[in-house]
Amino acid sequence: MADTYFSATYAQARARFLKAAEDAGARITSEPHPLKGPDGEALAIDIARLGREGAPKLLAMTSGTHGIEGYTGSAIQTRLMEDGLAARLPSDTELILIHAVNPWGFAHSRRVNEDNVDLNRNFLTPPFPENPGYEALHALLLPDTWTAETIQKSQEGILAYAEKHGFDKLVEALSVGQYTHADGLFYGGTAPVWSNRVMRKLFEDLFLDRKAVAFIDIHTGLGERGAGELLCTLPMAHPVYKQAVEWLGKDVRSTSDGSSVSADVQGPMKNALIERLEGPRGPETLMAISIEYGTVPSMEVAAALQADNWLYAKGDPKSPQGREIARALRGVFLIEEDDWAQQVQEQADRLVANTLKGLAGV
Numbered sequence: 001m002a003d004t005y006f007s008a009t010y011a012q013a014r015a016r017f018l019k020a021a022e023d024a025g026a027r028i029t030s031e032p033h034p035l036k037g038p039d040g041e042a043l044a045i046d047i048a049r050l051g052r053e054g055a056p057k058l059l060a061m062t063s064g065t066h067g068i069e070g071y072t073g074s075a076i077q078t079r080l081m082e083d084g085l086a087a088r089l090p091s092d093t094e095l096i097l098i099h100a101v102n103p104w105g106f107a108h109s110r111r112v113n114e115d116n117v118d119l120n121r122n123f124l125t126p127p128f129p130e131n132p133g134y135e136a137l138h139a140l141l142l143p144d145t146w147t148a149e150t151i152q153k154s155q156e157g158i159l160a161y162a163e164k165h166g167f168d169k170l171v172e173a174l175s176v177g178q179y180t181h182a183d184g185l186f187y188g189g190t191a192p193v194w195s196n197r198v199m200r201k202l203f204e205d206l207f208l209d210r211k212a213v214a215f216i217d218i219h220t221g222l223g224e225r226g227a228g229e230l231l232c233t234l235p236m237a238h239p240v241y242k243q244a245v246e247w248l249g250k251d252v253r254s255t256s257d258g259s260s261v262s263a264d265v266q267g268p269m270k271n272a273l274i275e276r277l278e279g280p281r282g283p284e285t286l287m288a289i290s291i292e293y294g295t296v297p298s299m300e301v302a303a304a305l306q307a308d309n310w311l312y313a314k315g316d317p318k319s320p321q322g323r324e325i326a327r328a329l330r331g332v333f334l335i336e337e338d339d340w341a342q343q344v345q346e347q348a349d350r351l352v353a354n355t356l357k358g359l360a361g362v
Helices: 010-023 067-082 103-107 132-141 148-165 167-175 194-207 239-248 269-277 298-314 320-333 338-360
Strands: 027-036 042-051 057-062 093-099 212-225 228-232 285-294
Touching (some): 010 027, 010 042, 010 093, 010 103, 027 103, 027 194, 042 103, 042 194, 057 194, 057 338, 067 093, 067 103, 067 212, 067 320, 067 338, 093 194, 132 148, 132 167, 194 269, 212 320, 212 338, 239 285, 239 338
Parallel strands (some): 057 212, 212 285
Antiparallel strands (some): 042 093, 228 285
């Protein structure tokens, strides 16, 4: 299953998505990216709209917010269309599939975008929060060279930080986001990047003036192998979190209460959508979550991200070392095995079915 389910490249994933959308009778639009892929291929955020245009209820699903994680999200979106989801939509519901929110990262097999920005840390406005923990770690995380000796020295320094401050503080320092080192990990940027601007426009054009909106963002890389954790970035007392639990069950986790596999990150895309939809012309009912599919142990993910960050800051992506680092990064965000692919799709199918059931009850 995996060899036919997952695409080998962004270009192949995009072509398969667009064909499935066309075959399903979708209304297709694209937002071209100003840059090209590694082989000169066009990049874009592609939007497939199925069901009644402008219907009072909306289910929207995004893939590739974190670039390389788009292989899984793209496969899910494509399979949903191939399996005839459009024909099963209620007459009062529109489905919008947004493919490759970060197409540059997807095409170049990176989690970040063309500016080294983590898109899910970019939806903030100044003043940007400080991250003193990351400040203390940056030099350790980005050595001048990438050898067995420098890697060991970096790991020893990171472990020493964890022993002194606690593992939770290490995770917080590394992953919540930082806004001072443009060459560093989990950099949120200091201005809205291209994908941010496009998505905010789509929020304005496609999500307003609805009775009910459900939003699902697909991610990989955190949690137990094959497990799809449902994540809400708002506190448990918030109506959006409560709506998710009502429709999807008590397995929904809040990143703000410490029970999630994800840190309580700063500036995620979902929060920008929620803030806009809680304002004028927003829906009466709103549910917005991520599904995070587990792959390999978190320390392996962190090591692969660190190596990739070093490669693009100080190394040569076209070298043999660069190709090996890229191969390792793909391996921590995508498990190209049949059982993992089947688990991923089965959970996505249940998630979509339960969400549509929840929308039907509004």
